[in-house]
Amino acid sequence: MPSKPLPERLNIADWLLDARVREGRGERPALLTDQGTFTYRDAQALANRFGHLLTNAGVEPEQRVIIALPDGPEFVAALFGTLKVGAVVVMVNPQLAVDAIEYFYRYTRASVALVHRHTAPAFQAALSGAGDHLKQVIVVGEPGTTRVLTSATGELDTFPSHRDDAAIWLFSGGTTGQPKAVVQSHGSFANTTVCYGQGVLELTERDITLAVPKLFFGYATGSNLFFPFSVGAASALFPEKSTAETIFAKIRKFRPTVLVNVPTMVNQMVSHPDAAEQDLSSIRVATSAGEALPAELYERWRRTFDVELLDGLGTAEMWHIFISNRHGAVKPGTLGTVVPGFDVRVRDDLGHDLPDGEVGMLWVRGDSRAIGYWQQMEKTKAAFRGEWYVSGDLVRRDSDGYFTYCGRADELLKVAGKWLAPQEVEGCLLRHPLVKEVAVVGVEDANGLTKPHAFVVAIEQRPGLAEELQAFARERLEAYKAPRAVKFLDVLPRTHLGKVDRGKLRLQ
Structure with a gap:
């Protein structure tokens, strides 16, 4: 929680920018760009x-x-x-x-x-x-x-x-x-800046942040602008599209201490042919959010770069991350534990708390909860219930307080009478050495029954790879979870925020 109550009169621009100048930090670097320092x-x-x-x-x-x-x-x-x-x-x-x-x-x-x-x-x-x-x-x-x-x-x-x-x-x-x-x-932005930016990331004025996602994405607005500005640190910015080559070049140029990442780029960076030659020694910690980070991908990152990578979960409705792994206490394949200042519960469809180990809906409350959705009263009433935001995310908490992401409630597939989370199949297929990216969606067959189909971006295509991937999944998952079809794409379609567009995949 913030160390003291927020003042009634609060403009976040004054709190983040004007206050640094009043404190005597006006000449400190705020923005690092290819054109110079601001x-x-x-x-x-x-x-x-x-x-x-x-x-x-x-x-x-x-x-x-x-x-x-x-x-x-x-x-x-x-x-x-x-x-x-x-x-x-x-x-x-x-x-x-x-x-x-x-x-x-x-x-x-x-x-x-x-x-x-x-x-x-x-x-x-x-x-x-x-x-x-x-x-x-x-x-x-x-x-x-x-x-x-x-x-x-x-x-x-x-x-x-x-x-x-x-x-x-x-x-x-x-x-x-x-x-x-x-x-x-x-007030929402001030609260999470203190709770996560200063609390979990432990940012100081000596830090330099660099982000893979662009600033219009709330994850980057916080991690690569608001959080560093709150402590007088510097943010490195570039207008080009984020690619592995671009990120490696910006790391060499700006020597960031904090890298704000997403799973797709984590995968691209560790899969790059020159990955082993890259110097990421300036980075004390990296973060991952936007989509779940599979344990195998986390382990590949650590083996390749020897940089800690903190996966976490946040939503636009709570502005930023409220569950996160911590430096030195990462449990691969999990989202981590609750960020101080927030309260998270796992509940059933009736709103009753579930015991550890059971999958349920994620409810969260904290002072960064949104006012609501614009022109969407019914959705606002369904999602915002008193102090709580009901996220639509399915999670499981273990006895140590670590949460595992189990998918979106509206993305679960009913296959052979059983519920299937696409993320489980995706995590399995990502362990195959020729799979670069994958998304699993439900597609109805001729009888109107839903079957899991996998859309794969392959590192290298070869004859029989689709059947090989199906067999790979069957060996590691229950039979009903294995994809009934595997289709190869050059790229996965994505939304305006860079997430896999499952709606478009269902139409292919």
């Missing part, structure tokens, strides 16, 4: 200029501002500048297709969108479906915008937000359907 004073001045830019565009407190920018100083300044004028941040993937942009325009009813000149055509093409509420699309990097920013003053009084005011909309990482906005308050 100090906390530099970041504050640029954020203030973005605040003036938005005010001049007619943005008022509590209105939404879409931020669709690549990782870099402009993203950080746009985010803090939006918060400093009392507006609400809506972060979206800058690489969205036109139809997705139209959806976000209509759904969020944003008053202004901040986009980059390289991706501006798609955002401008979607304007016809935006509605009258959108006042302006501001193109960052365009000469006119640059002139306005340069001429604006670097001073700005931060709006006195209430700790319970909406601050940022995060989007749920569901694997089917349209994303729904999770409305989070200023």
